[in-house]
Structure formats: structure tokens, C-alpha cells
Amino acid sequence: MKKKKFKEFNISKFFKKAVAVTMACTFVLTGIPGDGFLATHIRDGVKANLGVDLGATEVKANNLRHVSVHDPSVVDGQNGYYYMFGSHRAFARSKDMCNWQTITNNINTDYNRLFKVGADWSRLGNPNYDLAGNTWAPDIIYNKKMKKWCMYMSINGQDFNSSIALLTADSIDGPYSYKGTVVYSGFDKGAHPVSKTDYYKVCGKNASIDRYLAGNRWNLNYGTNAIDPSVFYDQNGGLWMSYGSWFGGIFILKLDDNTGLRDYNTKYPLDTNASDGKASDPYMGNRIAGGLGSSGEASYVRHIGNYYYLFVTYGGFVSNGGYNTRMFRSKHLNGPYVDAAGNYATYTKGVGINNTWGTTGIRLHSYYKMASMDRAEIAGGHNCVFVDREGKMYDIYHTRFDDGEEFHEVRVHQMVMNQDGWPCEAPFEYKGETLSKNGYSLNECAGTYEFVKHDQQQKVDDKTKGAYNVTKSSTITLHSNGKITGAIDGSWTYQANTPYIKLYSEGVSYKGVFLRQQDEKNVTKMTFSAVGSDNTCIWGAKGQGILNYSKASVPEGKYHIKNAGSNLYLDVDGNKPDNNTNVQQFAFNGCSAQTFYIKPVGNYVAILTGSSDFKCSLDVTDGFTKGTNISQWKYFGGDMQLFKLVQNPDGTYSFLSKVSSETNAMEIFENKTTNGANVDQWEFWGGNSQKWYLEPAR
Template identity: 40%
Template sequence: MKVKNISLVCLALFVKRAFTDCSANIKKQGYSCCSSCIIYFTDNDGKWGVENGKWCGIQEYCENIPTDCSSTIKSQGYACCRSCDIIYSDESGDWGIENSYWCGISNSCKNSQQSNIVVTQPTTNTSQPISNAANDDYVDSNRKVQSVVASKYSSGVSVHDPSVVKYGNKYYIFGSHMDTAYTTDLWKFTKLYTGVNDNNKMFTNLFSKSNYGAFNFVGKNSDGGYSVWAPDIIYNNRMKKWVQYFCTSSTYIKSSICYALADNVEGPYTYKNCFIFSGMDSKTVGKTNLKAVIGYEDMNRYYPNNKYNNRVYPNAIDPNAFYDFKGKLWLVYGSWSGGIYILELDESTGLPKHNISNGNNTDRYYGKKLAGGNHQSIEGPFILPHKAVGYYYLFVSYGSLTSNGGYQIRMFRSKNPDGPYTDVAGKEFMSGNNSSFGVKVMGNYNIPGREQAYMAPGHNSALLDDDGKVLIFYHTRFNDGQEYHEPRIHQMFLNKEGWLCAAPYAYTGETISETGYSMNDMVGTYKFLFHFHNKINGDISNLYTINLNKDFTVTGRYSGNWSYDKGTHFMTIRIGNIIYSGVFIRQLDEAKSATVTAFTAIGGNNDSVWGVRF
């Protein structure tokens, strides 16, 4: 390589900086241009940075900075260089200096014809980069965190109420309105089926001209069509069939849960029958199986004064089937109305056993109540058995599913498949205000790198993958004034107490470090947000700036302290008198432009918190 005098580098950097500029709108407000390229915030005026505790404008020179330099360099918080001038080389890779900051040389420079500078002992005043692997407690005061790029990530399809099932290398999501899609990379989906009509080949006979059996009780919806909602797919080991549980509905209480069978996960499915009904009265009960199940018991308790008692009994939608640790098959279901219920299924038929007696929160026909009631918002139940930790995790959604309806994901857990299910505060939601119960996994939020906030995330499913990773699948809307929605996938991690915490960014294949992270990885400035459990509305979680300092204090918008368990990924952060327990994780942002340090944690008050270092 040709060696040049270091003074030429300084001259080149001076020329680049002298003939570039930042946004005129930012300068009009009295702010100067930044010397670095680290983006802290973007708005209509341009891209903003922070230097010496003051806002500044990011220079035009910083546009299109490469991202393909050494991953080891990027993992230490350094950006990639625009130039190919090598100042220093070590086990991490080739280094350059731009705007007085160390940066990594782009891999594309290897094939470049540009002259490179190699200086074994740097003659600038910039401190030599130090690998964080050398000392886990070392914090490089000159470390600069690579900025994230604004993302317009799309998963490529729209599927509401996604229920996941994996077969082979494909992850399928079955959703409402007979929409189905699949993915192999957990990033982009391909549509498989769509549309509630006979042209949709998911079913062979759902719209049979002879009887329309799945709609015999519920009839048509208010739009004059048919509603097919919230399917769930499971392979029945004894029947040796794929079973699709789904619901048909026409009003907020008049619904039925049905099932269909197939030899292949993609179908086609053959509709068999409906077996749980809600919203009946004395005139319509004859179209249900209620009398066949309960015999000569008094049926008036289900519809006193000839009106369905929906504050006590459930709306028969949103089914989810699962096997427990002992191989028993269960079905959990329900939406608003009388809450969430569970029934044991007969594995030989896939249908309810109806083997419990009437009692407090139990009913022979509907099963055992798990949560909710009194027509408060709660729906979309999904139970994830996690045998390794000995818990069943119950996910539900609160709020209204529209963009500004406060839709959100809540979580409970139990040692038994049929409960009791409690939150982190040890409370079971059988009465009272719904907002007081359940860990709030996520609600409306925005994080660095997103052009639009995520709105109304909910009606999730979850998967314990073959590699032991827990993935949560949900649909989300956006802060764009529309109701368009897409599926998203995030990884979830167990904290020390065995609660599942969701990663802030969509899943890109990240693997958490079982031996933890260095202080250099963890200490720094974070964008920080709360998922407040007491909010069920359209508010978007505010982003605050906090610092995790090397003396384990927390400063900035909130004060407190933080800690980590050395040799693990576990961490805690105390804000006020609340301690949040979670994990650190290094993951890509949604533009896949930078690997960032993040944390996710759950508090004893049922709030979740996220932090993203920037």
C-alpha cells in the first residue's frame, strides 16, 4: 500500500468539512452545524445531533455513510468511514478518522483503487480505539454510537389477528377475514389466502350452497356479508390432522366457534361443525348445542329476560388451542363480554369434554373463567406453554382495535394450564378495572429509526422456536391517520424472575449473549420509554433521554440507578421507587443500518420500559 503523510489526511478532512453544510432551517433557529455525523433526532427541519450539550445540525456530508465496515468495529459503537484512508489496524479491523472521530473502513475499499494511508502510530490527537473485549469494565470516553437510519420497514402483507404455526422452514400466520401468509426469514411475508368468499381455496366447503352451516346460527353481519375471524391452527397428534379452530360472528355477542380439518397445514380445510355458541335467546337457542350439552338444566341463566347475559358469559370468538406439559389439549377463547374462558378438549375428537361442574367462575358449557368480565375490553387470548421455566403465559389484548383505540398487549402467567393466571404484582383479573391488571408488554410507541409510530399493537400469538427463542407475532397499525395494518415479529426474553420481556425492535435474527455485555456496550445515552399499564388510549409513549453512567447512576429526564449481573445479560433499572427487571440485548434497528444496545424490562407495577442507546 502507498503510504502518505498524515497531514494530507487532515487537509482532506478539512476540505470535506469546509465545503459541506447543514439544513438552513436549523441554522435559522440559531443552531450551528455538527462536526460529527451522529443523528439524535429527525424532524421537518432536518437531522439533528448533539455536541457539547447543545443541539446542532447534521451536515450534508454525512448522507449515505457506508454501513459495511467491520461488525466488530460497529459493535463498539463506531460508525463506518466514507473514505478509504486507513489510519490504524488491529484485530477489530481497519480504522480511519473523519471529523476527528474514529471510524471503520468500508469493506468496499478492499477493491478500491484509492490510495490508503497506513500509520502504525497515529500522529493525531485522537485516542486509539480500544476493543471492549480487552476489559469488560472499561468504558471508552471517545466511543461514538453509530446512528440509525430512518426506516420504512414493511412486512409485505396485511394480516389481522395473526396466529402463528411453524411447519418445516415456514412460519404461517392465519388471520381474520380468511387471510393467511407465510415467511421463511421472519422479516418478509408472502400471501397465501385472502378474502371471505368461495374463491378463497383455504376451505373446501365453508360456503357450501346447501346450508352455509358455519353461519346457520349467526347469520350475516351488519354489512350483509359473512364474518370469519381469528383462526388458530394446531396439529392434533391423536387425530393425525391439522385442525383449524375459527369463529363466525354477526354482532358483538352473537358468535360461534367452529372447526375444520386438513391433511396439510396449508389446507384445504374441510369445515366440520360449530360447537360453542354465544348470544342466544329463547328463539335462537334451538340452533345451538346448548341443550345437548347441559341437558335439563335451567337455560334461562344464559339469557335472563330473554337477553344474553354477556356480562357474565363469554363472546364465543378468538379460539386458541394448545397442549399442556402432560399432553392434555385445551382451548382458550373469549372477547369482552364475560371475559376469557378455557375448556379441556377431547384429543380424539378435538371437541370440548364439558367435564366441569357449574360453580364460582366455572360453567359446564363455557368452561372455566380465566380473566375479565363485565364487558370490559379483553380479547385475543393466547397461551404459550414454556416447559423449561414451568409456566404458561397468557397473552390478551385490551382496548379497541382501531388506530387510536388504545389496543395493547397484556400478559399473565400460571403454573397450571387452567389458571389461576396472575400478573407481576401477583394479581388475578377476575373483577375490578382492567387497566389495573396484567403486565403491559407494549402499547403505542415510537423508537429511534422509525418514521411513524406503531399504533394499536395487539391480538398476538407466540412461538417457542426450535432454537429456544420466543417470538411474539402481532398486528399493528401506524400513526398515519389510516387503519392499514401489518404483522410484526419481536423476540422475547426471560428476565431473572421468569417474565417475558419484548425486544424494542422487530426481530432480525439477533441472539442474546448468555455471558452478557461489557460496560462499554451498556454505558451511554438512551432513548427511553414507558408502556404505562394505566393507559388504555391513543397516546403514544413519549421518548425521554436518560444516561446509564459508569458509576451505575441514572441521570437525564429521570434519575435513579441501574445494575447488571456480571457474566449474564440480566439487568435492573430503578426509576423513582420502582425497580424494573430485564435484559440487555444488542440488535439491529429496523433499517438494518446499525447494531444498537437496548434493554427491555418489567416493573413490579405492571409497566414495561424500553431503552435504546443512541
């Protein structure tokens, strides 16, 4: 039996109605885009006029079962399932946060009765109003005092006359019943009389509504649209709801724990200053983001650790609308909420739609494509952030693709806190990975990475359908000496026995985490994700997905094999002929220990050793996993003795072991450049330690 040699390791909605009516046929089957209004106030878009229940659609891809649910919100059903609720009564559930199955409940068939109050309000002034396309972006929570599941549903109106309805149920699967309406918007002195709302109950029967009006219409520079609820408990157990959409801002209201409806005992002053990052309105509540004609939508608030985190999506939800989610935080429920650069989430002056491609807020991701993805992800947004039973945190959002269509699917990415308490989104979809609390070795972290720098100010082509400005990956190398070269130059450090990484480049400090993941092709890779001091997020993925190599062939014969990273030569220790003799690198001396015979074997090659008079070959010692040692063993042609020879763009060669299914390559352990450094196999990531020059030998 071969002796093992072990190696030691070091420890939605702003643009949402700008969808051409000609797209309706496609959307009937696949689900259609979400909610909202154009800056030019285009109304009566496709979604509001289909008059059908679109539901959720299942799609199998990336070895996962995805669903097409717009504006997803996820909750633990406390019955072994996680539940997802979205616009147009599209619902799903999962046991593992990876594979989702569509479901229905009584809301799908009984929505006209359940939401009659809200529909009657939204129908005012629009006799053709159809509720079917206007049930948007629900959120659900288990109310501890009521001992009920409480679902908060947006009932959208075509002239901002919207409302948020509360349904309750004993079981998360239903049946649900109508409890009441939490808040209204769009009231005026014409078609939408304020007397049909609870405004006077909140503000007093003689309270003026003039500040909400521009002429006789809803004032878009001041009033919000009462949609997109996010319901959460504060650190003291109080129940709150954030809500709102273009243009008046994002607001929060205190809810009554006993009813789930508005807490009429909580009062809010009239304060429109916002110079300190906060503002308030007696009816709408505390303004925590946007305002003055500029806003965003799809707010999501959660108290995690020491902070309240606020997520807001900006732009238009369609493919060329620039949709993107940004992150803020505050130590106080009512704000101010700030980003990593210290910018307030609230506005003191109108900025139009510019924050769609602005610098305020930490942009979680741009339109982007990584090498293992078949399609670019674009217009990803309207997220929720969820913490599961094990304490793992996730960013869950819908995304479109650069295929010229408006079809969307949900994506789930794990998020991990960095050293400064900012959640960092992992580059690849969640597939059950767990963060290493003990960190990783330098050899695992150093190397060449596929690199994505998410563009804060990314603009997209809004003229040509299917032509999008997509951030494509580049390449950087994290050198073991702490330097960064490639697409960015700088330095990096990692904290031993932790997963943390710090990077410095062009005056920006990035802090994040290493996390081992599987990419979309199910190749396991080391990744990193970090948040920059300038609100920019960066991702890295180490491994063969980024490599551009081709199968190579060289003349059969004798070679000296020189490592590209160290300029030292492959060498059989002590020039011994014995089985299990270790293989290392050493300065060139031209002896038989450094002479190898490359022998073609089908699509592979064997590397026979001169030290054994070519009777032994290089052999992956008793294993196929990365980190397995390479030694010399009597040649018999097994998979552990065969390598795929590939040529890299720079003219060097790499040897991919057959026993690892060509995922691992022969390399110098820990990128060392000293005599005697060991040779093993490791995940093929394309660094110089895995590249070799072949020099013909006599």
C-alpha cells in the same frame, strides 16, 4: 504493514365495529379492522357488510416484507416455513420470521360451504347476514393423535350468536374440510334457540339457560362471545382451547385429542365467585380472565418453561380505541392468572372498559414512537406468542399507525425471559438477532439510551381523527458507577457473563435483558427491555438514533482536545513521533503531545499530531468496527484518518469516523476518567466519553 493493537473487553374486538361506513373503500384493498362490539353495542359495522374476501396485503418497509394480517396467529408448518393465519382469510408464510409472503388455500374460495353450519347459526334473526366479513381470528395446531392440521375459526354473529368451527387437513396448505363446531354463544328463548346448539348435550336436556339471559337477550354481564380461539397443549399433553370476547370473560375448554372437538367428558361446576381468581360455568368452561361485563378479547395461552402465560387485549381495535395487550401467568392451567403486581386477571366486579387504561396486567407496549421509526405504532394488539425451532420466542401482533388511516401491518418482536420468568419484548422488530448467553461488557452496556416507558394508563384522543396520545422517547444515561440519570433517576446493575439487567427507580424494580439489535434504520444498537414490579415495561436503545447533532466547522488550526467526561486531554503516548504510537487521555500539560492540528478535508477533518510535527494523524487502526483502537500514523488522507466533526446541543464536539460510515465515534474506552485511559472508536451513542471540547492552542 501496520501493526494491530487489540483491546481487551470485559465479559379484536370490543370497539371493533366502531368504524365509519365511509372508510369501506379504503379497507377493500388494505384489509379492515377486526372484530367485536362497542360498549354501546353498535352492530353491523363495515367489516361485516363488505361481503368480499379481503385477504392479506404485502408491504415492503424497514428492509423487511410485512403483511397486513389482522389478528395474526403463527405456527411452524414443519415444512421449512412459518405460517400466519388471520381474520378475513388473510394468510401468509415466511422462512425467517422476518419476511412474509401472502398465500391462499381452499378456505379463501370455499368458505361458504366450509362454514355453513356456523353461518346458519349466526344468520338467525339477521336475514342480511354475510359470512364474508365474519370469519375471524383463526388459530391452528398440529393434532398429534389425529395426525391432522386443525384450524379453529371464529364465525361471528351480529347479536353474540357466534361459534367456533373446526377444519382439518393433512397438509398445512390444505385442502381443509369441516369437522364440527366446538362451542356456541348467544342462544336465547327467541331468535337464537338453544336447541340448535350443543348446550343440552353438555348440560343435560332439562338444564336452564336463565343465567345466560337478560330479559330475552344474551346476558352481557355473564355470557361471553364465542370467538378468538387459542388452542394449546398443557404440560401433560392435554389439548385445550381458550376463547371469548367482551363481556362475559375469557374461558378455557378441554378438547378431545381424538376429534379436536369439545371433550364432553370434562365437566365444569357453576362457580361465579372468582374471589380466588378462578370461576367456571358448566357450558362455557373455566373462566380465567375478565367477566361481569368487563373483559377483553384475543386471549392467547401457552405453556413455556414453568408457567402458563396468558395474553389478553383490551380496548377498541381502531386507531383511537386504546387497543393494547397485557400479560399474566399461572403455574396451573386453570389459574389463577396474575400479573407482576399480583393482580388477578379475573374480575369480581364490573370495571367497564377501564382496564383499557388501567393498571391490571403487564402492558406490553403503549402507543409509542422511537427515533428510528417513520411513524408511531398505535393500537397494537391481538397478539400470539410463538416459540420457533431454535427456542426463540416472539410477540406477533397487528398494529396501526399515527397517519390518520386504519391500515394495519403485522410486527414481530423477539421476547426474552428475565430473571423472574417474565417475557420481555425487544424494542425493535426481529431481524435475526440472537441473545448473548455470555452477556456484554460494562462498556457495551453503560451509556446514554433512548428511553421509552410504556404508559399503563395511557388514554388516547377519541374525538379528533389522527390526534393520538403517543408515548415519545426520552433519554436516560446508565452510568458506569451504577447511577441512572435523565428522564428517570435511580440505579442499575448488570450480572456479569449474563445478559441480565436490574433497574430501580421511584420505588419500582425492573428486571430485564440486554440485547443487541438493528433499529428501523438498520443501525446496530445495544438495547434493553425490562418488566417492572408495577406492571410497567421499559425499553432502551443505545446509539445515534436519539442524538440531536449538527455538522460543524471550526477554524483550521491548532487545538487542545479535552474529553467532556473526564476533563482530561487527548494525548499521544510519550510524545513519540512514530507510526502506531497509541493515543490516550492525560492531565493537561500543554506539550506537543496534547496539541493537534485540525485540517479540513472536504466534508471531513484530519487530526494531525503535534508529537510528529504534524506529519502523522489520528488513525483508526486497521478496522471499521466498534472497539477498534485509535493510534497515530503517517498522514496519507485515507478513510481511517478522516472524521466528520459534529456539534452536540451542549456545545461539545464529536468525531465520527469516515471508515465506519460515520456510525462510530472517537471515545475514551469504558468511560474511564483516569490518566492513560485508552482511546478507541465505538458506536455513537452520545455519552460524555464521546464528547470533546476544542480549546485553541498556540
